[in-house]
Amino acid sequence: xxxxxxxxxxxxxxxxxxxxxxxxxxxxxxxxxxxxxxxxxxxxxxxxxxxxxxxxxxxxxxxxxxxxxxxxxxxxxxxxxxxxxxxxxxxxxxxxxxxxxxxxxxxxxxxxxxxxxxxxxxxxxxxxxxxxxxxxxxxxxxxxxxxxxxxxxxxxxxxxxxxxxxxxxxxxxxxxxxxxxxxxxxxxxxxxxxxxxxxxxxxxxxxxxxxxxxxxxxxxxxxxxxxxxxxxxxxxxxxxxxxxxxxxxxxxxxxxxxxxxxxxxxxxxxxxxxxxxxxxxxxxxxxxxxxxxxxxxxxxxxxxxxxxxxxxxxxxxxxxxxxxxxxxxxxxxxxxxxxxxxxxxxxxxxxxxxxxxxxxxxxxxxxxxxxxxxxxxxxxxxxxxxxxxxxxxxxxxxxxxxxxxxxxxxxxxxxxxxxxxxxxxxxxxxxxxxxxxxxxxxxxxxxxxxxxxxxxxxxxxxxxxxxxxxxxxxxxxxxxxxxxxxxxxxxxxxxxxxxxxxxxxxxxxxxx
Numbered sequence: 001x002x003x004x005x006x007x008x009x010x011x012x013x014x015x016x017x018x019x020x021x022x023x024x025x026x027x028x029x030x031x032x033x034x035x036x037x038x039x040x041x042x043x044x045x046x047x048x049x050x051x052x053x054x055x056x057x058x059x060x061x062x063x064x065x066x067x068x069x070x071x072x073x074x075x076x077x078x079x080x081x082x083x084x085x086x087x088x089x090x091x092x093x094x095x096x097x098x099x100x101x102x103x104x105x106x107x108x109x110x111x112x113x114x115x116x117x118x119x120x121x122x123x124x125x126x127x128x129x130x131x132x133x134x135x136x137x138x139x140x141x142x143x144x145x146x147x148x149x150x151x152x153x154x155x156x157x158x159x160x161x162x163x164x165x166x167x168x169x170x171x172x173x174x175x176x177x178x179x180x181x182x183x184x185x186x187x188x189x190x191x192x193x194x195x196x197x198x199x200x201x202x203x204x205x206x207x208x209x210x211x212x213x214x215x216x217x218x219x220x221x222x223x224x225x226x227x228x229x230x231x232x233x234x235x236x237x238x239x240x241x242x243x244x245x246x247x248x249x250x251x252x253x254x255x256x257x258x259x260x261x262x263x264x265x266x267x268x269x270x271x272x273x274x275x276x277x278x279x280x281x282x283x284x285x286x287x288x289x290x291x292x293x294x295x296x297x298x299x300x301x302x303x304x305x306x307x308x309x310x311x312x313x314x315x316x317x318x319x320x321x322x323x324x325x326x327x328x329x330x331x332x333x334x335x336x337x338x339x340x341x342x343x344x345x346x347x348x349x350x351x352x353x354x355x356x357x358x359x360x361x362x363x364x365x366x367x368x369x370x371x372x373x374x375x376x377x378x379x380x381x382x383x384x385x386x387x388x389x390x391x392x393x394x395x396x397x398x399x400x401x402x403x404x405x406x407x408x409x410x411x412x413x414x415x416x417x418x419x420x421x422x423x424x425x426x427x428x429x430x431x432x433x434x435x436x437x438x439x440x441x442x443x444x445x446x447x448x449x450x451x452x453x454x455x456x457x458x459x460x461x462x463x464x465x466x467x468x469x470x471x472x473x474x475x476x477x478x479x480x481x482x483x484x485x486x487x488x489x490x491x492x493x494x495x496x497x498x499x500x501x502x503x504x505x506x507x508x509x510x511x512x
């Protein structure tokens with residue numbers, strides 16, 4: 001019997017013949033040293049699952065065509081897919097299924113499947129099932145990325161400052177900056193010029209000796225700060241890969257989160273795998289289904305039936321007009337599909353666009369609320385948006401294991417949206433085109449592009465939107481949505497938006 005294994009990680013800089021990005025993770029196993037190939041992608045370490053299993057003599061199988069690795073030890077059956085944030089785990093004794101969701105997707109490189117090490121330690125422990133002990137893995141990442149831990153003790157000298165600390169979390173698709181503050185920051189303004197992003201926070205001061213950062217090669221190159229009278233200035237020097245930023249108040253805290261986002265593509269990625277970016281798969285997700293009827297209209301129509309009807313009509317338009325594009329449905333009949341499985345289906349089919357179709361409603365019926373809405377995955381900014389997200393997310397009560405979903409607090413939001421940030425500008429473009437299609441609709445005039453936290457969008461690693469086609473609580477909307485003519489017209493306008501989006505997407509690919 002092999003005794004409990006102690007794995008000592010030391011990230012070693014190696015000049016590998018192929019690329020300066022290649023690294024090894026040093027592993028000590030049974031008093032012998034091993035090196036597991038790792039890959040550094042935009043500041044994040046990825047570990048080769050195949051080499052990890054070989055080193056620990058763990059049985060595994062590889063489906064090279066589908067890029068899937070399966071591990072079956074005494075305790076778990078684990079399935080890991082390429083370009084997918086979901087990891088499937090089944091407990092062999094009880095057959096209980098767990099879905100582990102990573103903040104960023106797995107990565108396929110030079111014929112091997114890699115896991116983001118920082119977020120996968122528990123999965124590696126499950127794979128080995130032999131008492132792995134990781135020696136201070138967080139410390140390694142702190143040293144590599146110069147991150148200040150959130151729970152680091154504050155020195156007494158900082159107690160007179162409002163903004164007393166900063167933490168930096170570099171991710172594959174951007175950087176998350178947390179400003180720690182003792183008091184609510186009332187307001188701020190920002191400016192971007194010549195790759196320098198400047199924030200001025202009003203009526204607070206900051207500990208400039210603590211609030212600074214020297215970058216490690218990611219999108220954030222450097223951070224400096226200074227006090228300006230009664231205000232506090234934060235200067236962030238960014239690389240040319242920078243696209244946009246957001247400032248979000250941390251839930252139940254005075255802290256602020258600043259997200260710094262990367263560009264979607266780099267030229268090397270485009271040329272290396274051009275076919276990866278071809279606009280060849282559209283995933284259509286009819287909301288609700290089976291035991292989950294969704295909203296019920298004033299005319300008795302069920303949301304699950306209307307969304308399916310619109311989805312099938314939309315799919316036919318795509319198939320008739322885009323012979324080179326495959327249409328994938330998350331459901332094609334009246335069946336119930338877990339929310340997480342919808343995004344999983346989209347990822348496994350390598351979707352290039354994910355469209356989730358729903359119908360809106362109000363608590364009181366009938367109501368005057370009317371119109372078409374498009375939603376992006378971001379923290380909701382209005383009570384109405386939050387309420388709609390809560391209703392759409394409530395379908396998890398029909399699932400066998402609703403505990404698998406993490407509450408979308410601000411910080412959890414940032415984890416999932418940072419993982420998707422590379423696709424956000426394409427999601428925004430498609431949402432804009434949808435809005436334009438319905439801006440002057442005679443029945444379902446557009447109510448605009450909004451943002452909210454929908455579980456169904458969390459797992460889809462591609463440009464994605466959620467559509468609320470109209471209000472079933474409104475008599476006129478409900479009649480229109482229930483009619484075949486109305487469903488066909490809605491499908492046609494969504495298709496026209498897809499057509500415009502495809503033109504934009506392919507021009508962007510050529511430009512890159």
